[in-house]
Amino acid sequence: MRALLTSLSMTVFLASVSVADPLPSWTGTATKAGIIAFVERVTDPASADYVTPAARIAAFDNDGTLWAEQPVYFQLLFAIDRLKEMAAADPEVLTSDVLRAAAEGDMETVAASGTEGLLEIVSTTHSGLTVDEFQTEVRGWLDTARHSGTGLAYDDMVYQPMLELLSYLRDEGFRTYIASGGGLHFIRVFSQNAYNIPPEQVIGSIGNGSYSAGDGPPRVMKDPGIFFIDDKAGKPVAIEARIGRRPVIAVGNSDGDFQMLEWTTAGDGARLGILLHHTDSEREYAYGRDSHIGQLARGLDEAASRGWLVIDMARDWERIWPSGK
Amino acid sequence: MRALLTSLSMTVFLASVSVADPLPSWTGTATKAGIIAFVERVTDPASADYVTPAARIAAFDNDGTLWAEQPVYFQLLFAIDRLKEMAAADPEVLTSDVLRAAAEGDMETVAASGTEGLLEIVSTTHSGLTVDEFQTEVRGWLDTARHSGTGLAYDDMVYQPMLELLSYLRDEGFRTYIASGGGLHFIRVFSQNAYNIPPEQVIGSIGNGSYSAGDGPPRVMKDPGIFFIDDKAGKPVAIEARIGRRPVIAVGNSDGDFQMLEWTTAGDGARLGILLHHTDSEREYAYGRDSHIGQLARGLDEAASRGWLVIDMARDWERIWPSGK
């Protein structure tokens, strides 16, 4: 009798596991069905498209894919807050017009300065300290700064449906990586807690670094200047260098991810490219084709012919934030 | 009765597991005892020095630590063989004296050209093709080339005691990484089979890279020029960038590993630095303090005061090669 009961409860348990929805915050559209069908196809040993666990790599962009990026990249907001602090302690750090504008909160001048201006702000605020010191600064900022629109902490502005996708893929034997244009050392501060992605699975842009010892404890320093920008054509190069395997799944939200998806889906066997299109001006933001941040034009034009899935945020997501809404 | 027998055989099984020697090719010296005592200390939850599984990182140098490096770095032998092939197909690739010398097998001129000459040979032979094509070349070379001294394939000239150490550490929850001055793409060709170290856990030197598409299949190219040299002070910088954690154990054989061991063992809590001293002119090679390859002087001078273990190959290793001897 006990054996029968055990066997019965086991059956019930297995049945409930097999029908559990791995993506409960996704609406029942073709997007969700397409993702699940793909994952089942590459993880079923009987399938012609079976992928061995060692090769199950999924690469995710971060800004605008795993967490929000409007009205401006959160890392830039950190950099400007830090620049203000640095300038209050020593005004001489403001050695250029764009740095002075940033410290005054003049975002128009900052925006007009283009990539060069942004990199100057980042380089100035992300160098001259150890990696540990830098990450303590970032942690402190994340703990206190709040988003102007939502009032949420920035690392609470992660997308609940993407958390579910990350978790679903890991349950199916994938290793989930971040491949971001944002800063490697910046992202690592919150990637473990926010996404369950450990530091060794974060790929990002990085400034120059150096090792110091003798005049103090052995330490890795963040130095001025940019070492590598992990964006556009840089993403396949960095993923190859870091992982040494072509991903099976790549997920992004802008044309900065085009080459990552192109390279991923050109690999042998079954591959999946996914683009998140921000279409939800009510719950989040609506932008893409003409956006100054997260521009998505070529991706939208070519997704269908390349077989990439496009997530329509307003239509495909039941919920945006882990905190509700 | 069956339950008793099962329980009995389980006890015997567990007892035999617990007394199994994890390092059978190591002699019973203080070196082996020191390694095992350290590993037990950091993996015992009751120990004050307990390290969580996520933080259990062990970083190994490759040339002269995991495989041999005499009479010259094996990757240089590959480069020269490849240069000869390239020159046979198109003599115009030999654009400098050092390249001409290398193609003629004039190793004295090559050696006299120093690091700059070596990098020119490596850059010339490691660029102008895709990563995949390059790795096919390396695989073909490893399958056919043989070491002048031993007659062994180069990827059979790995150290059996180090294979056991890698395996022991993995059994104890460590992730084992390579941190080598040798080429990232070169090492990845054999690291999985030879060491059970997957491509994403190989850190090494790397040339410039780029992404190409449109004029052919999407691919990552190896371009001329050196992007990063993972040696000396570069090792802590690269390990930090790649893993985002300070290793608990670092293992090397030359002063090129000094900073890696210094940074590793300066971390909080229990850390272990290990240097392999090649003292065995009979079974392998004896070199170190004045060697042109794998020089080990500062490491020998400071190991005792820094608490680093020094493996004396002749004394501490029962066996060198997996194939016997």
Ligand SMILES: [Ca+2]
């Ligand atoms: Ca993005």
Ligand SMILES: [Ca+2]
């Ligand atoms: Ca070495």
